[in-house]
Amino acid sequence: MKSAPPPVASPRETVALKLLVVLSRAAASVHGHVMADIATHGLTPAEFGVLEALHHKGPLLLGDLQRKILVSSGGITFLVDRLTAKGLVERKACPEDGRARYATLTRKGEALIARIFPTHAARVAEAVAGLTRTEQEQAIHLLRTLGRAADATLPENSE
Amino acid sequence: MKSAPPPVASPRETVALKLLVVLSRAAASVHGHVMADIATHGLTPAEFGVLEALHHKGPLLLGDLQRKILVSSGGITFLVDRLTAKGLVERKACPEDGRARYATLTRKGEALIARIFPTHAARVAEAVAGLTRTEQEQAIHLLRTLGRAADATLPENSE
DNA sequence: TTTGGTTATCTCAGGACTGAGCGATTTTAC
DNA sequence: GTAAAATCGCTCAGTCCTGAGATAACCAAA
Numbered sequence: 001m002k003s004a005p006p007p008v009a010s011p012r013e014t015v016a017l018k019l020l021v022v023l024s025r026a027a028a029s030v031h032g033h034v035m036a037d038i039a040t041h042g043l044t045p046a047e048f049g050v051l052e053a054l055h056h057k058g059p060l061l062l063g064d065l066q067r068k069i070l071v072s073s074g075g076i077t078f079l080v081d082r083l084t085a086k087g088l089v090e091r092k093a094c095p096e097d098g099r100a101r102y103a104t105l106t107r108k109g110e111a112l113i114a115r116i117f118p119t120h121a122a123r124v125a126e127a128v129a130g131l132t133r134t135e136q137e138q139a140i141h142l143l144r145t146l147g148r149a150a151d152a153t154l155p156e157n158s159e
Numbered sequence: 160m161k162s163a164p165p166p167v168a169s170p171r172e173t174v175a176l177k178l179l180v181v182l183s184r185a186a187a188s189v190h191g192h193v194m195a196d197i198a199t200h201g202l203t204p205a206e207f208g209v210l211e212a213l214h215h216k217g218p219l220l221l222g223d224l225q226r227k228i229l230v231s232s233g234g235i236t237f238l239v240d241r242l243t244a245k246g247l248v249e250r251k252a253c254p255e256d257g258r259a260r261y262a263t264l265t266r267k268g269e270a271l272i273a274r275i276f277p278t279h280a281a282r283v284a285e286a287v288a289g290l291t292r293t294e295q296e297q298a299i300h301l302l303r304t305l306g307r308a309a310d311a312t313l314p315e316n317s318e
Numbered sequence: 319t320t321t322g323g324t325t326a327t328c329t330c331a332g333g334a335c336t337g338a339g340c341g342a343t344t345t346t347a348c
Numbered sequence: 349g350t351a352a353a354a355t356c357g358c359t360c361a362g363t364c365c366t367g368a369g370a371t372a373a374c375c376a377a378a
Contacts, residue, residue, distance in 0.1 A: 009280045012292070013280040015299070016287045016295065019287050019299050020283050020286075022298075023186050023298075023302055024190075026182065026305045027182050027186035028306075029309035030305070032309070032310075044333095062356080063355085070184075072335070073337080073358080074335075074338095074359080074360085077359085078335070081358095098344075098356095099342065099344070099355070100356055118168075121175070121176060124175045124176055125171055127179075128179070128305060130304055130312075133171070133174065135301055136174050136178050139305065140174070142294055143178075143184075145294070146189070146287060146289050146298065147187075147189075149289020149290070150286050150287070151188045153192075153289075203364070205365085220326085231367065233328075233329080233365075234366070234367095236327065237328095237365070253326095256373075256374070257326095257372080257373050258325065258371095258372065258373045259325090259327080260326080260327070
């Protein structure tokens with residue numbers, strides 16, 4: 001004699017909630033692989049992100065770096081401080097803007113990222129190998145659309 | 160006279176790395192929506208996860224709860240402590256196992272989650288509205304496959 | 319029963335990061 | 349040319365959470 005549970009969510013919401021769950025779990029799982037790799041080199045994911053960004057883009061203003069790896073303003077200062085203490089990154093003055101600073105890789109930092117990046121790439125490929133190449137490309141397309149749309153409707157991003 | 164950059168990654172790895180990026184960004188964007196909603200009720204995402212899980216599954220052993228919301232063993236103790244202090248959750252002894260504890264919602268906790276869940280569901284639906292219903296179902300399928308496979312190849316998960 | 323191995327939770331020290339607010343600089347408007 | 353507004357990075361107090369170890373309870377075998 002049990003009564004049916006109340007319809008707490010419409011079908012549309014049910015699908016959306018399921019998508020949220022699998023998205024979070026997939027991201028966490030893949031992240032787990034990546035972290036395990038990165039941690040063996042004594043780096044946090046955020047530190048690795050900084051090194052990777054500088055490796056591929058060259059010197060970057062701290063603000064650009066911040067937006068790229070998605071940390072707070074205090075976070076990027078903290079990260080660059082720590083990487084500087086490790087001798088992997090340096091700050092350079094920006095000639096056009098006295099407020100801004102460039103972050104650049106030192107020789108040692110460049111050598112480190114060049115050494116560990118190939119392993120990282122292989123590990124990522126392995127982590128996503130559950131999908132075929134075609135499926136990966138489908139997923140990329142869907143996730144890019146999803147991410148863009150979600151960003152656009154975020155309140156604080158007025159643009 | 161610039162030489163071509165060295166092939167740092169194979170095409171397979173390039174696709175995998177791109178997938179990692181869009182996956183992380185999509186998860187972060189959707190997470191942003193959810194957090195903004197949850198924070199207005201004075202809850203952290205992890206706290207909300209606990210309430211949501213108990214709301215839908217009923218009383219749960221702490222260990223099951225821990226695996227469900229993906230926190231460390233210390234984390235689940237901390238979360239249940241804090242929710243207990245807020246009067247939203249209680250611990251109950253487990254008759255069959257003296258080591259284990261159930262977490263259950265209090266009246267107040269049940270009332271809170273019942274009140275805020277509909278808004279949450281609507282917000283999630285809005286956050287993923289950049290994809291059509293069909294696309295959402297494709298994404299769910301792909302992400303579920305991806306997550307499962309990634310978990311299975313994670314070293315510490317032997318099963 | 320006793321012993322040892324597992325499992326479930328808790329304790330606690332510490333780390334990564336946030337976010338509000340600050341000074342310094344640049345840009346814009348008058 | 350100067351005052352107001354915006355932008356950049358930094359400081360710092362505080363938060364959430366991790367992870368290694370401790371404690372207690374269960375279970376199987378001798």
